[in-house]
Amino acid sequence: MERIFDEELKQLRQDILLMASWAEEEIFKSVEALKQRNKALADEVIASDKKIDELENKIDEFCLDLIAMRQPVAQDLRFITMAMQINSDLERIADLAVDIAQRVLDLILQPVLKPLIDIPKLASLAQQMVKEAIDAFINKDVELARKVVLSDKEADALRDLVQKELIYDYLVKDGQTAPRAVPLILVARHLERICDHATNIAEDVIYMIQAKVVRHHPEKL
Amino acid sequence: MPEIITKNLNLWYSGFHALKSINLAFQEKRITAIIGPSGCGKSTLLRVFNRMNDLIEGVRIEGEVLIDGENILDGDFADLVKLRKKVGMVFQRPNPFPLSVYENIVFGLKVHHLVRKREHDLIVRESLESVMLWNDLKDKLHRNALGLSLEQKQRLCIARAIAIKPDILLMDEPCSALDPQATLKIEELMQKLKKDYTIIIVTHNMQQAARTSDDAGFMLLGELIEFDRTVEMFTAPKDRMTEDYITGRYG
16 A cells, blocks of 8 residues: 655655765765866865755755654664665765865875875775665665675775885885875775775665664674 | 463354464563454454453354463353453443442442452542542542543543452553543553553554553454564564554555
């Protein structure tokens, strides 16, 4: 039986999808800005943050209205509460894209330190994890969500690799490289944090579908 | 500890199979809600526990209902008065007797010859205090109970039920005739009463079941589909039919 409430849930799903597409776009642009040393693109990312913040508030408010007005239970309750968390994770992802864009603005004022190899790898992993987490949300795909959660270790390893290289091959050998090496270390950290948020989303998707809490419980995955 | 246990309970109204193999354990000093669409058998089940169905023509019951280890459906268990001393009931429409407030409360005490007359005053006071009516009615004890507000009448009926100190309180849609504020007050009263009584409530109102009960059972077409802690049932029901019903998709 179709309920009026179902239309509202569809609307919420659409809003989350819009939020996700914006967040994905911001990651893509910030990474491109880094690779191309493109100031205009980095500025665009920073400017877009406001509209994402606004959408976050709008979605949050909509969720609270639905809880107050419809008193959701069971799968509806899990969907709305997880939508709230996913909304917040997506907004943080967009913030991290802004952080990367700001690092780009620092970096392009200085000569290139080294060719980027592992950072682009980490960037494509981050983009892939966010995309798959959202696909899992749309298609209620537990297997895909599991895959995202399991990818998080790879993200941590790539970040460690980038950090080690920049610290031991550059900072330790020549302190003068710090203004160029530190922003790159931070970019790696921002990308890894994006992967963490994608993991959160995937864990929420598993809870939404199976009512099983896997967050902080990897053994239940 | 379970207060009521049903084993393979079946009930027919002539040819109609109204309860189908119900196996359940109601835990003591908890509130258990029975939910389900109209005609699912929830009120029939409730009425089994104080044998209110006995009077209906053509009723046939099989299985066991154990209260204090005794099968109340047993042929030997003829003592209905004894059963109703243990199991009190509150109905949908408040139904005070057309007597004074005082007489309403001592009615059961007289039927059951429970206490001496001089103790009646004390029990009237205690019962009215339990349902938070004493302050309102202490100077109106000899007024006719039919003159009370709906909410006061329902509280009085609860006071009448608990005056004889039953173990179990059955409530059949106890708030459906009340406005939202009175409903909330009765629900708060239920929370207070569950310290002393095992409460089973039948309700159409899903939010009421979620707000008030510790355990919940969902019935459909005479079958018990799911029985669980209420918090589980309302966040992650195990059966698709329960899910459809509580989210309003059923129909």
